[in-house]
Amino acid sequence: MKTYQGSCFCGAVAFEADGDLADGTMRCNCRFCRKMRYWEMRLPDPDGFRLLKGREALAETPRAEADGLDMHHRFCARCGTRLWTEGNIAEMGGRFVMVVVAALDNASEAELAAAPVHWADGASDNWQCRAPETRHL
Numbered sequence: 001m002k003t004y005q006g007s008c009f010c011g012a013v014a015f016e017a018d019g020d021l022a023d024g025t026m027r028c029n030c031r032f033c034r035k036m037r038y039w040e041m042r043l044p045d046p047d048g049f050r051l052l053k054g055r056e057a058l059a060e061t062p063r064a065e066a067d068g069l070d071m072h073h074r075f076c077a078r079c080g081t082r083l084w085t086e087g088n089i090a091e092m093g094g095r096f097v098m099v100v101v102a103a104l105d106n107a108s109e110a111e112l113a114a115a116p117v118h119w120a121d122g123a124s125d126n127w128q129c130r131a132p133e134t135r136h137l
């Protein structure tokens with residue numbers, strides 16, 4: 001397990017997250033992930049996430065199509081950097097935090113390139129399965 005430092009482009013928001021890219025990351029072909037070009041890593045323990053600064057700069061993407069889902073996509077309202085997703089969904093095993101890999105500052109190029117990726121078929125509501133096409137994601 002490592003402690004990653006994460007931040008947005010303008011520096012208003014900073015966080016720490018305990019996890020390991022080598023344990024796997026996820027990309028997905030659903031409408032949200034496609035538009036945001038999401039690449040995320042779920043933390044083994046949601047309490048392994050610590051916001052260090054910038055609570056006042058945070059904004060959240062509304063997910064109209066997911067009404068009722070306890071899932072919150074946080075980003076910096078000043079510079080637009082996507083930062084993390086948190087929520088509590090029974091089907092996902094309860095509370096979760098997934099940090100946006102692109103927001104991590106102390107992950108080396110080699111570590112990022114070596115991180116396993118699960119390409120989820122979220123467009124078919126089938127997140128456990130591999131997306132049939134991934135080259136555009």
Ligand SMILES: [Zn+2]
Nearest residue numbers: 008010076079
């Ligand atoms: Zn920012």
